[in-house]
Amino acid sequence: MPLSVKTNYILNLINTGTQMLFPLITFPYACRIIEPQGIGQVNFFSSIIGYISLFTCLGIPMYAIREIARNRNDVVKMNRTAIEILLLHALLTIAGYLIVAVLCLTIPQIKTDIPLFLILSLTIFFTAIGCEWFYQGIEDFKYITIRGLIVKLVSVILLFLLVKTKDDLVYYGIYSVVGILGGNIFNFFRLRRYIHRKNVIFSKLNISRHIRPVLQVFSFNVVTSMYLQLNPVLLGFIKGTLAVGYFTAATKIISVVMKMSSCLGAVMMPRTSNLIAEHKEDEFNRLIQKSYDFTIAICLPLTFGLFVAAPFIIKALCGQEFTPATFASQVIAPIILMVGISNVMGLQVLYPKGKIKTVIHCCLIGAITNLLLDVILIPIFSYNGTAIAYLGAEIATTVSMYIIAKRDIPIRFFKRCHVDYLFGSILMSAIVLVIPWFGKFSSVVVLALQAVVGALVYFSYLMARKDDFVMQVVYKIVKSVPK
Numbered sequence: 001m002p003l004s005v006k007t008n009y010i011l012n013l014i015n016t017g018t019q020m021l022f023p024l025i026t027f028p029y030a031c032r033i034i035e036p037q038g039i040g041q042v043n044f045f046s047s048i049i050g051y052i053s054l055f056t057c058l059g060i061p062m063y064a065i066r067e068i069a070r071n072r073n074d075v076v077k078m079n080r081t082a083i084e085i086l087l088l089h090a091l092l093t094i095a096g097y098l099i100v101a102v103l104c105l106t107i108p109q110i111k112t113d114i115p116l117f118l119i120l121s122l123t124i125f126f127t128a129i130g131c132e133w134f135y136q137g138i139e140d141f142k143y144i145t146i147r148g149l150i151v152k153l154v155s156v157i158l159l160f161l162l163v164k165t166k167d168d169l170v171y172y173g174i175y176s177v178v179g180i181l182g183g184n185i186f187n188f189f190r191l192r193r194y195i196h197r198k199n200v201i202f203s204k205l206n207i208s209r210h211i212r213p214v215l216q217v218f219s220f221n222v223v224t225s226m227y228l229q230l231n232p233v234l235l236g237f238i239k240g241t242l243a244v245g246y247f248t249a250a251t252k253i254i255s256v257v258m259k260m261s262s263c264l265g266a267v268m269m270p271r272t273s274n275l276i277a278e279h280k281e282d283e284f285n286r287l288i289q290k291s292y293d294f295t296i297a298i299c300l301p302l303t304f305g306l307f308v309a310a311p312f313i314i315k316a317l318c319g320q321e322f323t324p325a326t327f328a329s330q331v332i333a334p335i336i337l338m339v340g341i342s343n344v345m346g347l348q349v350l351y352p353k354g355k356i357k358t359v360i361h362c363c364l365i366g367a368i369t370n371l372l373l374d375v376i377l378i379p380i381f382s383y384n385g386t387a388i389a390y391l392g393a394e395i396a397t398t399v400s401m402y403i404i405a406k407r408d409i410p411i412r413f414f415k416r417c418h419v420d421y422l423f424g425s426i427l428m429s430a431i432v433l434v435i436p437w438f439g440k441f442s443s444v445v446v447l448a449l450q451a452v453v454g455a456l457v458y459f460s461y462l463m464a465r466k467d468d469f470v471m472q473v474v475y476k477i478v479k480s481v482p483k
Contacts, residue, residue: 026159026175027252031318035166040245041113042120042173044236048103048110049120050229056096056124059217060089061133063210066352068137079199082134082191088207088214093128100124109236119173123181130184131191138194151183220360223367231386234374239382247383249318250328251390254306258336275352285410292344292411297421297469299340301458304425307333308433309450315443328387338394345401349409358405366397417467424461428454 031039064085071077100121103110110117135143155178162171236244275284306313310329314322346359370393377385402413432454436446462470 026156028317028319029159030163030172031249031322033163033166034169034172036242036245036249036321038166038169038172038245039248040236040241040243041169042116042176043232043248044241044244045110045113045117045120045173046123046176047229047232047236049100049117049123051233052096052099052121053124053127054218054221054229055099056092057089057127057218057221058092059214059219059221060085060092061127062221062347062351063214063217064131064133065137067210068134072138075196076199078138079195080205082131082195083200084205084207084210085133086131087205088210089128091207093124096124097121113169116170116173119170119177122177126177126181126184129188130181131187132184134191134194135187143190147183147186151178154178216356216360220356220363223360223363230371231374231390235378235383235386238378243383246322246325247328247386249314249322249325250332250383250387253310253313253317253329254332254335258339288344288349288409289411291348292341292413293415293417294469295340295344296337296418297462297467299337300421300425301428301454303333303336304429305432305450305454306330306336308429309447309454312436312443312447312450316447325383328384331384331387332391335391335394338391338398342394342398342401344411345398345405345409349411350401350405353408355405355408358408359401362397362401362404365400366393369393369396417469420462420465420467424458424465427461428458431457 034042064081067081067085068078071081100118104114104117155175158178159172159175162168163175232244232247235247275281275287307330310333311323311326314326314329318325342362346362350356350359370389373389373392374386377388379385381388432450435449435453441449459470
């Protein structure tokens with residue numbers, strides 16, 4: 001029996017929180033040891049591997065979450081679906097490693113460090129056996145959270161033990177793979193709890209029935225990857241790995257922050273898919289509105305906060321050598337809000353409703369926007385041009401989705417509470433901006449003060465405005481205190 005959305009969200013928030021916390025510990029260490037050139041090299045290779053993984057996954061993870069969620073009340077159907085998807089992924093993985101072999105033999109930039117490239121390619125294998133989609137589909141977020149904590153602790157220990165100098169790129173590559181996907185080994189063996197041999201008749205398996213819907217999701221992944229993974233690849237070929245290093249620093253910060261703003265989506269998609277399958281339209285609509293309101297409440301202050309605090313975030317987390325990445329991180333700050341809104345519309349509403357083509361068309365608009373801006377801006381502005389292109393892509397995707405699919409989305413986009421969130425974020429930013437004026441503190445101290453003071457100001461403003469969400473939280477805290 002799946003846990004409530006609230007419980008799953010809290011568990012996923014814990015998991016996401018640790019995903020934010022550990023990079024805040026490890027990335028500053030790696031930046032200072034590996035330096036911009038090394039960080040850029042790893043991210044350049046990872047982006048290429050990401051494209052191969054894109055083809056080996058073929059849209060399976062997102063499609064599989066929906067299918068497992070739809071069939072989780074029928075164990076036989078769920079078991080059959082899971083095995084068919086695993087077999088399809090295994091065949092695609094074999095093809096992926098043939099591509100890896102060809103690249104190692106033909107691409108000069110990869111030949112410079114084949115061991116590092118091969119280690120990073122393990123993400124293809126770990127993704128195939130990980131079947132994270134299965135546990136998300138059945139909403140087993142408790143297991144995902146506990147496993148994630150254990151694997152992250154082990155990976156951090158490996159980082160500090162093995163990465164000592166800038167020549168330890170291979171060890172950093174091992175950390176990068178283990179820290180993200182090392183737990184997938186446990187996922188695979190744990191499937192025995194849910195998939196039983198008696199429920200699967202191999203002669204009746206039909207892998208081909210998944211190919212068409214998977215290709216639809218694959219189309220979505222391809223167009224989004226054009227600005228998620230193509231950016232560092234183009235930047236690396238045109239401007240070199242140092243530029244990729246700076247861009248990585250800027251996007252690393254925002255990727256950490258976006259995990260917090262988007263963690264609700266991981267909980268919502270299997271639940272909304274299940275509600276659609278059971279024709280519970282009213283409950284679906286209520287849940288989506290709450291999700292959108294919460295997304296705005298979280299994403300607005302994160303966007304303003306990242307923009308204002310960017311200089312201190314870069315210095316504190318990456319070091320003085322990465323200072324040139326400051327402007328790029330400020331340029332892409334609004335992406336937090338854009339991605340939050342588009343995730344609600346696209347992944348929580350349109351995809352569960354079977355409107356994947358609409359999502360693909362909107363993402364294609366964003367991808368074309370990104371590619372055109374990249375070609376124009378990278379030769380002139382290097383990594384700053386890539387940041388502008390990235391922001392342009394996300395704005396184009398979100399706006400086009402709102403215009404094209406508004407009738408299919410049961411959301412009130414503009415409410416009084418959203419205005420409160422905006423003014424609260426502006427007030428928070430104004431106060432956070434003047435904190436460095438009160439003394440010459442280190443970047444770490446300033447950043448800590450900005451985070452604490454900013455959060456207090458924002459939530460105090462919402463309490464003064466008697467915001468429903470904040471008042472519910474306060475009520476439950478007060479109620480839980482023993483009398």
